[in-house]
Amino acid sequence: MQIGELQIYERIGEDGFDRLVRAFYAQVPADDILGPMYPPGDMAGAEARLRDFLIGRFGGPDRYIQQRGHPRLRQRHAPFAVDQAARDRWMQLMTRALDEATLPDDVTLTLRSFFDQTTTFMVNRR
Numbered sequence: 001m002q003i004g005e006l007q008i009y010e011r012i013g014e015d016g017f018d019r020l021v022r023a024f025y026a027q028v029p030a031d032d033i034l035g036p037m038y039p040p041g042d043m044a045g046a047e048a049r050l051r052d053f054l055i056g057r058f059g060g061p062d063r064y065i066q067q068r069g070h071p072r073l074r075q076r077h078a079p080f081a082v083d084q085a086a087r088d089r090w091m092q093l094m095t096r097a098l099d100e101a102t103l104p105d106d107v108t109l110t111l112r113s114f115f116d117q118t119t120t121f122m123v124n125r126r
Helices: 005-025 040-057 063-068 073-077 084-101 105-122
Strands: none
Touching: 005 040, 005 084, 005 105, 040 063, 084 105
């Protein structure tokens, strides 16, 4: 069973999102598809942006919007070739991160569904 998206922050707090995003980005630099999309000197910045986005999206403080404005995900990712292979790899790494973060099952299910829909929306190349 999924839970309401805005209840997720209440359930896992900053710590849950920190564990999830840290587990995801620990895999990115060595990945042959996703690694090259990230500037090597800004991995900590990318990690902070994803963490803050997710925290705000799922009921926590809206630091991301305060610092960067509306997420405009497709526009922000337009410079990157996000094809089906990149989308699938992102999901693969995030699925591993979800497993490693050991969040409650209902939270994991809700986040996995959100990530699945959002990554499909982000595909911008065939």
